[in-house]
Amino acid sequence: KNEVEQSPQNLTAQEGEFITINCSYSVGISALHWLQQHPGGGIVSLFMLSSGKKKHGRLIATINIQEKHSSLHITASHPRDSAVYICAVRGGSQGNLIFGKGTKLSVKP
Amino acid sequence: DTGVSQDPRHKITKRGQNVTFRCDPISEHNRLYWYRQTLGQGPEFLTYFQNEAQLEKSRLLSDRFSAERPKGSFSTLEIQRTEQGDSAMYLCASSTGTRLPISYNEQFFGPGTRLTVL
Numbered sequence: 001k002n003e004v005e006q007s008p009q010n011l012t013a014q015e016g017e018f019i020t021i022n023c024s025y026s027v028g029i030s031a032l033h034w035l036q037q038h039p040g041g042g043i044v045s046l047f048m049l050s051s052g053k054k055k056h057g058r059l060i061a062t063i064n065i066q067e068k069h070s071s072l073h074i075t076a077s078h079p080r081d082s083a084v085y086i087c088a089v090r091g092g093s094q095g096n097l098i099f100g101k102g103t104k105l106s107v108k109p
Numbered sequence: 110d111t112g113v114s115q116d117p118r119h120k121i122t123k124r125g126q127n128v129t130f131r132c133d134p135i136s137e138h139n140r141l142y143w144y145r146q147t148l149g150q151g152p153e154f155l156t157y158f159q160n161e162a163q164l165e166k167s168r169l170l171s172d173r174f175s176a177e178r179p180k181g182s183f184s185t186l187e188i189q190r191t192e193q194g195d196s197a198m199y200l201c202a203s204s205t206g207t208r209l210p211i212s213y214n215e216q217f218f219g220p221g222t223r224l225t226v227l
Contacts (some may be wrong), residue, residue, distance in 0.1 A: 041198045041219035086151055096142060099151030
């Protein structure tokens with residue numbers, strides 16, 4: 001079993017829909033990241049959080065440390081949100097990240 | 110552009126050849142990470158540097174792989190005698206590791222180097 005599990009693996013939505021991507025992890029962590037990766041490979045950090053909830057524009061990230069679970073929500077989804085969304089946790093003292101396999105999101109107009 | 114840069118962006122090589130990639134981190138960042146991502150998978154940790162010291166290496170980093178950060182600024186990742194299984198996206202990231210508690214530092218990623226071994 002992977003240390004970081006994401007669901008769903010693939011997600012297709014219609015423009016305007018509310019989207020939720022889930023991440024569960026099995027290791028102790030100091031922080032959790034949500035990352036966005038577009039075709040071509042570049043990775044952009046969306047959120048880094050260790051507790052509670054963060055909001056940036058139409059994106060919301062929550063984390064429940066006790067349940068070892070985090071969710072990424074996208075409100076009023078748009079085709080430009082189409083990308084792979086990756087959950088990564090920082091577990092070790094050295095700070096390297098442990099990644100999930102990603103969720104491929106496709107938003108149709 | 111003051112972000113993380115990587116060179117080259119794409120590299121096609123024949124099996125058995127050596128390749129070298131370069132990463133230039135954000136200038137004030139003293140931590141530098143290398144990750145590898147194969148198709149359809151999330152990135153996997155390879156190694157990381159604190160300034161010029163290589164502090165951790167993953168078991169994924171076989172003897173054919175070597176990474177350096179000679180002056181604590183840019184880093185190179187060399188793969189000797191490449192194999193088809195080395196084909197992947199090689200990602201570099203950097204972070205500060207100083208002002209904040211180390212475990213909370215955000216990593217900024219470069220665009221990656223896509224390696225194809227024929």
